[in-house]
Amino acid sequence: MQTPVNTLTELLDASLWTKSLSAEQRARIEAETVVKDVAAGACVCRKGDPVESWIGIVHGLVKMTSVSPEGKTTTFLGVAGGGWFGEGSLLKDQTRKYDIVALRATRLAFMPKATFEWLLDTDIAFNRFLLVQLNERLAQFIAMVETQRLLEPDARVARSIAALFNPVLYPAMASQVQISQEEIGYLSGVSRQRVNQALHVLESAGLLKVEYGGLSILDLEGLRRFGT
């Protein structure tokens, strides 16, 4: 278990883009960024909302999800503790494209758009971080399409879980996640029953441990490579 992250300061300490900030820059960010707690199941922001902040996860877990007109729901990806998201919509000055829903009680950090743009204009390390993050997400989406088209369900589940532990996107992630098998199903695009089956395959392979309402990672590399 890693040290728990509970405050904005700790989130910033765990984030990769803060390393080269001056004390003044750091102070301005801490002053302008607002922390907010949401309950499990709460909607953080909806599709169509104007984008006013860049959002970081202090602790907890949220999903980016979309609901079809018929009411079917698909989850694109989970964002875990230590992760930041929403830069795409901020850069393009668009409204949100997805609903963001908390899967667990989650503490969020809202960095105002003005602060984000100020960092963009003044800090090279911040720009580099965004490049790396965008590239990492692109790789994640390409891998997701490949996985869903080419691999069997066990491997799809393994990869979806491993994606939650991306050290570039979510450096503060602990090895234990609280996420129901139903949510893993939405995340990996397989039925809950199949998730249950897959989790036990992965457990007997020694890659993770199945727990009530969650799981623990034992072998992250193994999960990434599962099925290849």
Place this chain on the structure above:
DNA sequence: TCATTAAATTGTT
């Protein structure tokens, strides 16, 4: 603190 009940989640068909 403990027992009872409801709700959520898991495991199986």
Place this chain on the structure above:
DNA sequence: AACAATTTAATGA
């Protein structure tokens, strides 16, 4: 998709 079993959370004595 439906059902039973299990775990957790909530309630009240």
